[in-house]
Amino acid sequence: MTTVSTPPGTAGISRKLLGIELLVVLGLSFGMSGLGALISFLGSVTEPAQLAKQVATLNGSRAPGRPWLDLAWQLYYIVRGLMPVALVGYLLVREGASLRMLGFDLRQKWRDLGRGTAVAAAIGGTGLLFYLASQAAGVNLTVAPSGLPDVWWRVPVLICSAWENSIAEEVIVLGFLLRRLGQLGWSWPAIVVTSAVLRGSYHLYQGIGGLVGNMVMGVVFCLLYRRWGRVMPLVVAHALIDTVAFVGYALLAGHVSWLPTG
Template identity: 45%
Template sequence: MGWEIGIVLALSLGRSGVYAIVDLIEKITRAPLRDQVTTLNPPLAPRPLFDLTYQLLGIGFALVPVLLVFHLLWIHGRNPFRTFGLDLRRPARDLGWGALLFLAMGLGTLLVYAVGRSAGVTTAVVGSAMNEHWWTTPVLILSALRHSLLEEVIVVAWLIDRLSYLQRLRSGVHSAGTSGAFWPVNPWAVVVISSLVRASYHLYQGLGPGIGNLVMGLVFAVFYLKYRRVMPLVVAHLLLDVAGFVGYPLLAQLGWFGT
């Protein structure tokens, strides 16, 4: 189980966390963070057709680790959609919780970003530097969906499930809940680990986003442990990223980003 956790993270967001830490160190030793810019969605090729191709390939291959964790659960006789609460059994409630989390986390994100920029510990963030084409907005929405699925499924639902299972095995307890998922012996341990992983792969933007995503990770992990549904978290994350990517020009004009 430990190897499974390590391998999946090394193929996905754990690897991103390592690169983000190295990137942060490189930025700090190069120039003050307040003078640097981080672009979240850069163009990938000068010619539009190849830019679109590379963008779609990047989105598709980035979701492979999600398919991997689904497969790992499925071969052990567990339905990942039911186990993680990534289904349409409660659409109204999921959308409602997702919208509330989006509002709370969105306001918190803007505040942390503003404070981080003022303190000089956060780079200027550009939500998108892609050229305007007919496919730009759809690709940015797909990019937001990629991030929401990848992060919430792996760092929250799957990682908490696996860490909880591992704690049960090490403590010699072999009883499962009705959904087949093992409840954590020490829930705060898995909450903290999940939150630290989330914070790590945002450090390339500076210390402010790392702290902000640590808090977001704590809230999302506690929510998941309480309700055992990742769908509201996916909805909230999707709305946050769509606002940041597609709505970046408006936010920049208001002075929130890129300043």
């Protein structure tokens, strides 16, 4: 079994500074996303309409009726979403490490691809069933993974969005968070709970199902990361899950009866 390396602060960086760095990264990424998701959820539960009758659109048009401007905005937000990952890379280099320390590289690309595909197959189907059950039970909004117009760039943008989500989440919420909390002396159970709760929190805008389902996924990903010592298989798994969800919804919405569309 490979264990995740979580050494104490290196290169003369104090624990206090490591903690501040972590808060800054989360404040620029998924920490604030979690707060925004909470506000969104409170707005949804105080709406007259039931949760299942409300729609949460993940990849919506940013310039309706203006496809080229819309494309420019889509690419802008994809690139912007990766900036916290660049910050993490810089902070790791500053302490004498790199993103390779988290297993974010192509050194084991075929093994990572195989492992990621297996994880995606196991979690993807289960996650879909859990979402459908949560939505039917009225504790989840209807999630629309794509609200993009039917233009030539829709599928490529959805795939890029899936990879942006997966890279940002797994590098920050899995690799970097676990490393920093380990350096700060946290116990393994506390680290897993924190990572899982954070992952669930920024999906709360989808409803209780989004919160619980992603917390469970977070625990599984933490355990696999500890075993493999690499985020790349989980990046692949997450990207495949999101790609199937985003592109599948764009192609199937309105054409199959079992897929809620709001």
